[in-house]
Amino acid sequence: MKAHRQNSTAGIGKNVDPEARQGHLGRRALLRGCGAVLVAAGWAPSLFAASPEVPDASGVINFMSWEGYDFPEQMKAWREAHGVEVQSTYMGSHDDIQAKILGGGGAGLDLITYGSSYKELYKGLKILTPIDEAKIPNLKNLLPFFASNVQNIWVDADGTRTGVPADWGAIGISYDSAVIAEAPTSYDILFDPKYKGKVGMPDDPLGAYGQAARVLGLDSSKMTEEHFKTVTDWLKDLAKQTKGISPSYGDVSTRFIAGDIMLSFMGWAAYKSFGAAAGKNTIETVWPEKGGGLSFSNAWAIPPGADNIDTVYAWINETLRPDVNAATATFLVGGVVVDGAAQLLDAVTAALYPYDKLEEFFALAPLQQDPPLESDRYVTRQRVLAAWQEVKSAG
Amino acid sequence: MADIVHTGRATPVAWQEAATTVRPLLLTLPAALGLLVFFVAPLAAFLVYSVLTAGLFSVTGPLTLSAYGRALGTELNGVLAANSALIGLLAATATTAFALPIAYWLRYAAGRWQLPVLFLITASMFASYLVRIYAWRTILGANGVINRGLESLGLVDEPLGFLLYNRFSVTIALVHIFLPYVVLVLFAGFRPLSPALLESAQDLGADAWQRWRRVIMPLIAAPAATSFLFVLILSASDYVTPQLIGGTSGLLLGVQIQANFKAVGDWPQGAAISFLMLAAFVACYGVTLLGLRLLRLDRIRWVS
Secondary structure, three states: OHHHHHHHHOOOOOOOOHHHHOOOOOHHHHHHHHHHHHHHHHOHHHHHHHOOOOOOOOEEEEEEEOOOOOOOOOOHHHHHHHOEEEEEEEOOOOHHHHHHHHHHHOOOOOEEEEEHHHHHHHHHOOOOOOOOHHHOHHHHHEOHHHHOOHHHOOEOOOOOEOOEEEEEEEEEEEEEOOOOOOOOOOHHHHHOHHHOOOEEOEOOHHHHHHHHHHHOOOOHHHOOHHHHHHHHHHHHHHHHHEOOOEOOHHHHHHHHHHOOOOEEEEEEOOHHHHHHHOOOOOEEEEOOOOOOOEEEEEEEEOOOOOOOHHHHHHHHHHHOOHHHHHHHHHHHOOEOOEOOOHHHOOHHHHOOOOHHHHHHHHHHOOEOOOOOOOOOOOOOHHHHHHHHHHHHOOO | OHHHHHHHHHHHHHHHHHHHHHHHHHHHHHHHHHHHHHHHHHHHHHHHHHOOEEEOOEEEOOOOOHHHHHHHHOHHHHHHHHHHHHHHHHHHHHHHHHHHHHHHHHHHOOHHHHHHHHHHHHHHOOOOHHHHHHHHHHHHOOOOHHHHHHHHOOOOOOOOHHHOOOHHHHHHHHHHHHHHHHHHHHHHHHOOOOHHHHHHHHHOOOOHHHHHHHHHHHHHHHHHHHHHHHHHHHHHOOOHHHHHHOOOOOOOOHHHHHHHHHHHOOHHHHHHHHHHHHHHHHHHHHHHHHHHHHOOOOOOOOOO
8 A cells, every 4th residue: 555655655655655645744744844834934825816615615515426426434434524515416327428418418517426437428418518627626535546547537638627536336247155156267157067057147238348348359449340249148158157147236235135146247245245234244255367357436627517516526525534424435336436434434345346456356347448539440338338238138 | 548447457457367377387296397397307317328328337428229129129128028918907807807896895785884994995094015025925934824724734745836926916916006096096987987887877777787888898998998007107117026936937128127227227128128128118108098989988077
């Protein structure tokens, strides 16, 4: 973790001493702090003009995202302190957001989230507006990976920020260790005849194509026609091993708990917590060496119809405090994005992902990249989504 | 003066005639406006969408029928349409068949149980649609009530897999969901039929089967046909139940409409499939009306 902190000091938070961020004011830090005060005294007017400042929060945030991302308890103190009311609309999938905004219902919508794989689509549909980094001082808290502009998910190639990481998670193979004692080491286990009808798969077409392509040594963001056919056939064969595609990840969890499935493609690490809450403590998730897995990350974003933007900035800034991020990650059964938050997690949530070797983990399970919106060379997102319906009914 | 008298007499009459003509129109105006805003206008919008050119989550000119070509040319749509027709027919037939005797019993034999049973049927509709679907998963699942029961009785060694995630489970859930509505419709259909009619038929020598076939069935045919169509249309166009308990074999055409609007972003094709389904349902309605007419059941009216 020390390496991460050092990396972070080279990024957005490069003027912030990690020791000071943790509340341990050492001698050298104290001296540097005194020096900074002296410099600030001489340059106070310009320094204050340039220093990041959280805007005042007030009024109503019209919010649309997954249920729970409005953090009813975790952000309660902040909401009450600022008299902010959050009016939430929950979505069944990210597709609901574009349906609402493009259908003319986006006026007054202040805050949304987007999954990392939706960046290109939302950018193409002009659903994302530029975010002023100066109004979110806590951006400096982001872990190095999330402070980077990896795959231009949060920051465009031209430096324009469109999203702020909120949480993350990863999918691999989930299995019920009560019936499968040895952790799967290959995706081949999903095709074992003895598990026919006992394999789960969620209705996540882009994730499914992304992960299937990785298993087959391909890249779903650069699929030729031949690759596309190979991946589609692989997924159709896998669909035959299932008793139907679950409409959501939650439904896969329900099937695990009910004993209807023993394994799941695109297994989510959070199933362990969901199962434990229902008295089933045996759902595990692994990322095999061959095929690995995929990660996803949800990001805060401001849609074009927002009219209480300053309060949204204040909201986002608050969520990037280590204690708040730890609380929200625990609540969402997800990964933290802020330095110092992992240490504040409870044991179950902390065990979901290896925070001591995150860089290695993201190499094994990189953030999902989707097929292009338009391309003459590669199969597009629209074709993948249309083909997914054939996969769903392939049984 | 004569003119004045004439005018004075004619005005109230004309006014009354006009009122007689206009009043029904005024009374139907709110309902007509409601239909216009909530049914006709969205349909018109869909019709326009279906003949526009598809962009990604957008529509542009020029006008084209290509969306209908894509909808009809996609093999999967044909498979799902056949599935929709099959499951819709199964659900509609089963629901009507179960509901008829229940409604008959409620009307003529329930006695003091009529009110409590009607209350229970109505109360069952307060349970959420999703809760009822999940209840069937609990009943039919590998660790569900049926499989656990069979295993504990030693009748099976391992759970019966065919109970869930197929057409069978979708049909069962749809029958369960629509049965209360159809029972109430048929009960209302039986309501005006006086028991004296059945007693008269019995006095004239008709046995139980003849009373059903010659008296009750002709009179209940129209409400039963309406109920059948009601369940057929709602079942065949459902897309939630099939996704939750339909498995890979129980998906219906409705999922394609949803996918085209929400995920794929091909709005014209989604609208075109909707209109093709609407055309199919209108055809079903026409066939039903024709059948009633050919059987001379369309003009039968209740005698109180």
